[in-house]
Amino acid sequence: xxxxxxxxxxxxxxxxxxxxxxxxxxxxxxxxxxxxxxxxxxxxxxxxxxxxxxxxxxxxxxxxxxxxxxxxxxxxxxxxxxxxxxxxxxxxxxxxxxxxxxxxxxxxxxxxxxxxxxxxxxxxxxxxxxxxxxxxxxxxxxxxxxxxxxxxxxxxxxxxxxxxxxxxxxxxxxxxxxxxxxxxxxxxxxxxxxxxxxxxxxxxxxxxxxxxxxxxxxxxxxxxxxxxxxxxxxxxxxxxxxxxxxxxx
Ligand SMILES: [Zn+2]
Numbered sequence: 001x002x003x004x005x006x007x008x009x010x011x012x013x014x015x016x017x018x019x020x021x022x023x024x025x026x027x028x029x030x031x032x033x034x035x036x037x038x039x040x041x042x043x044x045x046x047x048x049x050x051x052x053x054x055x056x057x058x059x060x061x062x063x064x065x066x067x068x069x070x071x072x073x074x075x076x077x078x079x080x081x082x083x084x085x086x087x088x089x090x091x092x093x094x095x096x097x098x099x100x101x102x103x104x105x106x107x108x109x110x111x112x113x114x115x116x117x118x119x120x121x122x123x124x125x126x127x128x129x130x131x132x133x134x135x136x137x138x139x140x141x142x143x144x145x146x147x148x149x150x151x152x153x154x155x156x157x158x159x160x161x162x163x164x165x166x167x168x169x170x171x172x173x174x175x176x177x178x179x180x181x182x183x184x185x186x187x188x189x190x191x192x193x194x195x196x197x198x199x200x201x202x203x204x205x206x207x208x209x210x211x212x213x214x215x216x217x218x219x220x221x222x223x224x225x226x227x228x229x230x231x232x233x234x235x236x237x238x239x240x241x242x243x244x245x246x247x248x249x
Pocket of ligand 1 (some may be wrong): 006007010011012013026031032033034035036
């Protein structure tokens with residue numbers, strides 16, 4: 001009875017993933033398609049509808065840990081008092097820590113570790129502290145605020161800005177050696193010849209500034225320090241934009 005089960009990625013959905021009606025028709029035609037449900041989850045805006053989509057996607061791919069986590073997180077968005085979901089989420093996140101996986105169901109795959117896993121590897125935090133920080137980050141996000149994991153770790157006093165900057169550099173080096181699709185601006189600048197030590201110093205300054213509520217982009221800091229020219233920065237930003245857009249093609 002699995003003949004209608006689509007492969008992942010599903011080539012049909014790749015071409016239509018921004019079109020609600022086409023994606024719905026793909027499912028209505030009888031395809032059991034994880035990608036179609038994930039596309040729908042992004043196309044609908046009511047949290048309970050997103051939950052339905054994630055539940056169906058997860059049911060089709062019961063071994064997909066990221067999907068299970070996304071589904072459980074959505075359950076808590078719909079019902080913050082769902083204690084069964086929060087327990088299951090804790091367990092699923094613990095499994096993810098052990099596997100060194102990163103949350104990226106809507107993004108490209110690469111083999112790099114999460115920042116949290118790198119901090120554990122460096123001995124900066126324990127696996128238990130990582131779990132606690134992930135919970136803290138998720139709680140902030142449930143209140144509707146976007147917050148980066150690293151900032152949570154600094155603000156909660158678990159790591160210093162210097163340690164976080166070091167972890168970001170380790171992550172950058174891993175991504176470069178994995179030939180993962182570059183994503184952070186720093187990765188493009190490194191590729192363009194910026195020395196790692198300078199990127200690390202600029203990141204440290206950025207984290208310190210953010211901690212006192214001052215938001216300066218990495219580009220602004222590097223320009224102020226005259227470590228990149230405006231031309232170099234614009235070139236890196238243009239490359240980054242192009243790569244991001246190509247993810248949706
Ligand atoms: Zn499909």
